[in-house]
Amino acid sequence: MHIIQLGEKLRFFQPLSQLGFARILAETRTHITLSPGLISLEKPDGEEGYSAYFNISIPSIDSLNDLPMQLSWILPEKKSEKALSKTSFISIQPFYPHFVPETLSSEDYSNYIEKFLSLHDIHNQIFTLPISMIDSQIVEQVIETECSLYVIVGLSSILKNQRKLSNTLVSLREKISPDIGLYLPGPISPSLHSFLVYSGIDFFDNSLAYYTSKRGHFLTNDRMFSTQNHPMCFCPYCSESPPNLFKHNELILKSSLSRVRYSLEEKTLRTLVEKDVHNKVSFSAALRNYDRLYSTNFRTRTPIISSSPMNCIGEESLNRPIVNEFRNRIKERYIPDSFARIILLLPCSARKPYSFSRSHMLYRSAIKKGGKGIFSILSELIITSPLSVVPRELENIYPAKFYDIPVAGQWSSEEIDLTATLLNEVLKRYNKESIIVNHMHGEGYDDVVQIIKKENSFEIFNTSIDSSPTSQESLLSLSQTLQEVYINKLSPQTKAPSALIKRLRSVADFQYGIGTGNVLFSDNIRTKGKYPRDLQIFREKNQIGSLNSKTGYLSLFPNTAELISSISNNILEFGTDQVKGSNIFAPGCINADERILPNDEIFVVFENNVVATARALVAGKDMNKMTSGIVAEIKKKSKVKK
Amino acid sequence: MKINKSFAEDIKQIRERMLPTREHSRRIIHWEEEHRIRTGRGKALVFILPTRGCSWALSGSGGCSVCGYLYDNPQHPDPDLMKSSFSEILNNKITQEEEYSIKIFTSGSFLDTNEISLDVQKSILQELQKYPQIKEIVLESRPEYVTEKILQQIASIIDIKKIEIAIGLESSNNQILKNSINKGFFWEDFEKAVKRILDANAKVKAYLLFKPPFVTEYDSIKDIFQSVSKIEKLGIDTISINAVSIHRGTFLSKLFENNHYRPPWLWSIVHLCKELKSKFPKLRIIFDVVAGGNIRGSHNCGECDKELLKQIKKFTLSQDIQAFDEGVHCSCKEEWKGSLFQEKISLNDFYSNT
Numbered sequence: 001m002h003i004i005q006l007g008e009k010l011r012f013f014q015p016l017s018q019l020g021f022a023r024i025l026a027e028t029r030t031h032i033t034l035s036p037g038l039i040s041l042e043k044p045d046g047e048e049g050y051s052a053y054f055n056i057s058i059p060s061i062d063s064l065n066d067l068p069m070q071l072s073w074i075l076p077e078k079k080s081e082k083a084l085s086k087t088s089f090i091s092i093q094p095f096y097p098h099f100v101p102e103t104l105s106s107e108d109y110s111n112y113i114e115k116f117l118s119l120h121d122i123h124n125q126i127f128t129l130p131i132s133m134i135d136s137q138i139v140e141q142v143i144e145t146e147c148s149l150y151v152i153v154g155l156s157s158i159l160k161n162q163r164k165l166s167n168t169l170v171s172l173r174e175k176i177s178p179d180i181g182l183y184l185p186g187p188i189s190p191s192l193h194s195f196l197v198y199s200g201i202d203f204f205d206n207s208l209a210y211y212t213s214k215r216g217h218f219l220t221n222d223r224m225f226s227t228q229n230h231p232m233c234f235c236p237y238c239s240e241s242p243p244n245l246f247k248h249n250e251l252i253l254k255s256s257l258s259r260v261r262y263s264l265e266e267k268t269l270r271t272l273v274e275k276d277v278h279n280k281v282s283f284s285a286a287l288r289n290y291d292r293l294y295s296t297n298f299r300t301r302t303p304i305i306s307s308s309p310m311n312c313i314g315e316e317s318l319n320r321p322i323v324n325e326f327r328n329r330i331k332e333r334y335i336p337d338s339f340a341r342i343i344l345l346l347p348c349s350a351r352k353p354y355s356f357s358r359s360h361m362l363y364r365s366a367i368k369k370g371g372k373g374i375f376s377i378l379s380e381l382i383i384t385s386p387l388s389v390v391p392r393e394l395e396n397i398y399p400a401k402f403y404d405i406p407v408a409g410q411w412s413s414e415e416i417d418l419t420a421t422l423l424n425e426v427l428k429r430y431n432k433e434s435i436i437v438n439h440m441h442g443e444g445y446d447d448v449v450q451i452i453k454k455e456n457s458f459e460i461f462n463t464s465i466d467s468s469p470t471s472q473e474s475l476l477s478l479s480q481t482l483q484e485v486y487i488n489k490l491s492p493q494t495k496a497p498s499a500l501i502k503r504l505r506s507v508a509d510f511q512y513g514i515g516t517g518n519v520l521f522s523d524n525i526r527t528k529g530k531y532p533r534d535l536q537i538f539r540e541k542n543q544i545g546s547l548n549s550k551t552g553y554l555s556l557f558p559n560t561a562e563l564i565s566s567i568s569n570n571i572l573e574f575g576t577d578q579v580k581g582s583n584i585f586a587p588g589c590i591n592a593d594e595r596i597l598p599n600d601e602i603f604v605v606f607e608n609n610v611v612a613t614a615r616a617l618v619a620g621k622d623m624n625k626m627t628s629g630i631v632a633e634i635k636k637k638s639k640v641k642k
Numbered sequence: 643m644k645i646n647k648s649f650a651e652d653i654k655q656i657r658e659r660m661l662p663t664r665e666h667s668r669r670i671i672h673w674e675e676e677h678r679i680r681t682g683r684g685k686a687l688v689f690i691l692p693t694r695g696c697s698w699a700l701s702g703s704g705g706c707s708v709c710g711y712l713y714d715n716p717q718h719p720d721p722d723l724m725k726s727s728f729s730e731i732l733n734n735k736i737t738q739e740e741e742y743s744i745k746i747f748t749s750g751s752f753l754d755t756n757e758i759s760l761d762v763q764k765s766i767l768q769e770l771q772k773y774p775q776i777k778e779i780v781l782e783s784r785p786e787y788v789t790e791k792i793l794q795q796i797a798s799i800i801d802i803k804k805i806e807i808a809i810g811l812e813s814s815n816n817q818i819l820k821n822s823i824n825k826g827f828f829w830e831d832f833e834k835a836v837k838r839i840l841d842a843n844a845k846v847k848a849y850l851l852f853k854p855p856f857v858t859e860y861d862s863i864k865d866i867f868q869s870v871s872k873i874e875k876l877g878i879d880t881i882s883i884n885a886v887s888i889h890r891g892t893f894l895s896k897l898f899e900n901n902h903y904r905p906p907w908l909w910s911i912v913h914l915c916k917e918l919k920s921k922f923p924k925l926r927i928i929f930d931v932v933a934g935g936n937i938r939g940s941h942n943c944g945e946c947d948k949e950l951l952k953q954i955k956k957f958t959l960s961q962d963i964q965a966f967d968e969g970v971h972c973s974c975k976e977e978w979k980g981s982l983f984q985e986k987i988s989l990n991d992f993y994s995n996t
Contacts, residue, residue: 041983056983059860061867061917069987090987095821096856097990099902103648108821128989156993185988205987210980214943214973246976 011179012084012123012148014629018598018618019269020290020298020321021173021200024261025181028629030079035181035202036193036261038254039071041210047074049254051203052088068092071126071149088149090126092116098130098154105132113138122147126183130154134172146628149181152201156186162285166199169286170294173200177625178618187211190256191222191279194272195287197260204257206250213246221256222279267308274316284316291319299325301619303599305511307550310403318386318414322399325597326387327418331425333509334391335517339496340379342485343427343436343458347445347469348384352402353395359470363439366475370482373492375499381426383440383448385415388422393499393506397552411444420451427456435485436460439478441469461485501525504537504547504554511553511601513569520544520556520564553601555613558638561603562610569595570602572614572623572632577606582634584614586626596620602632612637644828645703646821653824653893654704657712660891666716668692670727674735677743678926678959679777680879684741689728693757694719696750698784698826706812707824707855710889711749721762729769736773743778744770753787753807764799771800780847782808785827785835793842805844806880809835812851814869822854824893829872836876847880848873852914853906854886855894860986862906866914870922880926885911885940887933898938901992904985908934908942908950909978912966915954919963928958943974 013025016033025035037051044053055070068091075083094112096105109130119125123146131154133139152172158164172182184201187208196204212219218230225231227245237247263272277284290298298321310322317323336343344367349357355364367374380392390400411419427436436456438449441464453460461481464474497505504525505517521537527547528536535547537554545556565571573590584604596602596616604612614632616623623631670689677686695715699705705712736742746766750757770779779800788807796802811832812823819825832848839846850869853862870881885906888898897903911929918927931954933939935947942950949970957965985992 041980041987054983054987056860056986058913058979058982059864059867061871061921064864064867093989095817097902099897099900099990100856101648101652104646104652130989151987153989153991156991159993185984186991186993187984188993205984207980207984210977210984214977 009144009146010084010123010628011146011177012088013179013181015178015618015622017264017267017303018178018301018622019264019267019303020198020301021169022197022264022269023178023200023202023618024264025179025202027073027075028084030075030083032075032079032083033261034073036197036257036264037203038257039183039185039203039205041205041207043072049251049258050074085124088124088126089121090128090151091119093128094130098132099157102132105130106136109133109136110138113142116147117141117145126151128153131158131168131172134168134175140175143176143180148179149183149203150176152182152184155184160282162282162289165282166286166289166294169199169201170290170297174297177627178622179626179629189224189279190219190253191276192283193256194260194263194269194276195283197264198269198273199286199290204253206253209246209250209253212249216245217249218245219249219252221252221259222276267303267306268310270302270320270322271311271313274314277316278314287316288319291316291321291324295319295321295324299328300594300621301598303597304329304398305551305553305597305599305601306398307402310399312386312403312405315412317405318412318418320386323386326399327389327422329510330389330391330394331422333514334394334426334429334506335509335514336379336391336426336430337497337502337505338431339377339493340430341377341434341490342374342379342482343430343434344378344380345436345438345440345445345449346380346382347440347442348382348390350404350407352400352404354382354390354392355395362470362475363478366478367482369479371486371492373494374482374486376493376496377486377490379430381423383419383423383445385411385419385444388419389426391426391506393503394510394552396503396549397507397510401552409442409444411447416444416447416451420448423448423452424455427452427458430458432457434458435489437463437478437481437485439463439469439474441465441467441474497523500527507547507552507554508564511570512564513567513595515567516564519567520560555601555635556603558603558610558613558636561613562638565603565605565608565610568603569593570600572596572602572604572616572620574604574606574611577609577611579604579612579634579637583630584612584632584634586623586628586631589623589626589631592620592623592631594619594621594624596623601635604632604634610638644820645824645826649707649821650703650824652704653707654702656891656893656896657699657704660710660713664713664715664717666692666714668716668718668720668723670724670731672731672735676959678928678961679741679743680926681741681777683959684743684777686743686745687732687735688745689731689747690714691724691728691746691748691752691758692716692719693724693748693750695757696748696784697754697756699750701826703826704824707822707893708851708886708889710892710895713889713891715749721759725762725765728766732769732773736775738775740775742773742776743780744776745780747782751783751787752781753783753789753792755787760795764795767796767799777804778806779804780806780808782810785809785831788835788838790838790842793838793844796844797842802842802844806847807839807844808847808849808882810849810851811869811873812849812854813865814872815865818854818857818865822856823851833876836878840877845880846876846878847882848878850881850883852883852885852911855897855903856990858982858986858990859904859906859910860982863910863914867917870918870925870927874922874925879924880928882928882930883914884930884932885934887936887939902990904981904992905938906940907978907981908940908947908954909975910982911940911954912950915957916963916966919957919961926961929954930958931955943972943977946970946972946974 014028015023034051040053052073068089071088129150181202183203216227218225237244263269302321351357354360382390463477504521508517526538544560572592575588600616613635695712699712934951
């Protein structure tokens, strides 16, 4: 029996990463990963593929005052001794189920909560939460306790109502801390797992295997077939004679959840969700709701530091949280270099980063012919969907370097609109005397340019009107146009920062907040290391940080971070001046900036001193919600000052 | 408070919408069936008296959430017709060779003088008193009508030892009585009525309800065990367990139509019979499965229903768990287990087409 110290509300789960409302939950002490996971209704023959199982038996007359329903967690034997606990219990439940009207259930439900709160081992108890009660005040008392697992009941009634479904799941997850697990019992089709995990459900059970097996339903990852007529399956259970349908269906559930968990680890869950929601109309609609109505809820929990491929296949991709976050940051944090006078609009390329593509190499050599020193006054903006505007300086960061989109030449009106709107915003930040050179070709690009023409007074030169941007004709036109404007109207700026400094500043602003780039990087910066190695950054002789060549983002040493601690968005206020061990725990976190995204580099600050740099495990707003567990992993500690 | 006002109000509303539609014959319905009498196998003669119906169901509290028997009662009963046809049927049906158990049902309370006037009660008992082949007489009543006065009245007409008063207790758990069934009385009321009956030398039969609304099948199995144990301690020797069948025009029916209720599995009933009989070998356990195999009654997967119903029937008649020896192997037994646990964990959260 583990003894909980007074005042320490230790929860059973530790979130290890986050993507939208999806989290990977591990047991707090052992860090054994348990979610997204499958729960077996009975003790299974083999434990593989399950996170936990129930020890329930059919009631017998001699065991009426038997133990409560017990859920055993599957933890490796060696480590299970260390675990906070090995079992959870459903000791009490409300009397009324979720579907009775509130007039009838509210009293019963307050009684239930009152009794539940008085249980002595509440940290081991499983709380039953009917979705109708989510907005009720009394539930908050339970949320404050160390109870770690809730059974969600009543979702079946709104599964087909996309508006209610998205609203309910969002307000549920927004209300409760990320170290609380949600278990959705009942027969849920495996094709819905990814969406529900993305919405914050952590555990499912194998009841579908029970229900389908007798009725002769054969499951696959996305559909149900009859046993008489289904695609061939070569799993060991189907090779038995007669085939073991229960085991087969159970296997599908296991593999479905393992697929979801893997994509969450790999940070590609959103792509999987977009693919899977196409199996069900109401879920496709609910996902669109997430992106439109609840965009902030997801955006603030989606990591931007990543290096996993981002496939934008469907319409849903246009409004992905990460895409919205990118656009937002471009709008709010991208400041073009003050010497820029020529704004060059370029089309995107399939190869990323754009600079590595054949087309962009051609543009580059054409630009060079514009005249010596032209880059000092040139600002390149790559126009693309779904990211809209990617400044050259930021082409190496996630997601700009990692997205892929099927290109067929047509732009949807939404794409045109989004792109033109953002481009307009970005253009506002340029010197009013600047001119635009438009080296883009094709209908969608033309439409974008038409829109910005209306709202801006910049003079626009088109260099790729009649043929493709990579054609000899267009490239020549680009060189000549640049030459003309450059030589006739402008002069090279010797004081302009180098391309490298511009890039570092833009990345810093994008990553840590506006103004940080200017503070961190000036002329005395040198770098070491060539692609694909990380770029080490030195000021005079001291290394101040590095630029990760995979993700394209910076990481700073604590003493350098201190320079920007008053203006950065990535600040976690810490309780003491010394950090011990290798993690930042929730009780030590006084306040985290709500703009912190999971996986961000953050600065741990005590009384304006940066005591360490760290990697966030969860979003800033969730760090503030958590009462126990690790919120960030330390990267570098500040050297103790003598 | 023995009722939950808001719950009673819901039930009443459904009731009031259905009531004006009832239109039924004022004739007595009756039939004969195989029956387990205390002395052995015999015949049962069942009468349904066309009274105005159960006072509780007609009251402002709406009656029980599961009961639609009221809709089978006529709006305007005819007591004289009732009296005369009762004696006529009795005369035609009773033979010399058999032993009989007479069951008189009204879908309400026989002892409620508002439902059956004292005069009719007397005349029926006087008729029955004429036949020595009648060994048992089952009268149904809610506990509040079982007064010492009325018991003395009965004893003055007929040998009261033959009388068995059947009380629909449904559950010994007051919370279930109040919040699930809207029964209007508590276990303690039943206990007192039982004492009065036993003191008067009559017998008691208790009815229990298997799987009332809101109670998961898992919990209802537990509740039946608990209720039987409590009832048995009172010295009652016969318990009739009714597995829910969904009557139209009831609160339960609405739950069912909204996919919030599944009638009990036959596997659960088999389990109950076996467990109860091994624990209480002397207790007479009658399992009445109305609409068995039907979607609105207890059912399994459809393939094994017939066989199991046969075994349950056989058990009720023989009171011998050997009735279940011939094992039925159906793979829906797995589904039953899964459903029992899932329903319990999710508190009746049923999914369809997902």
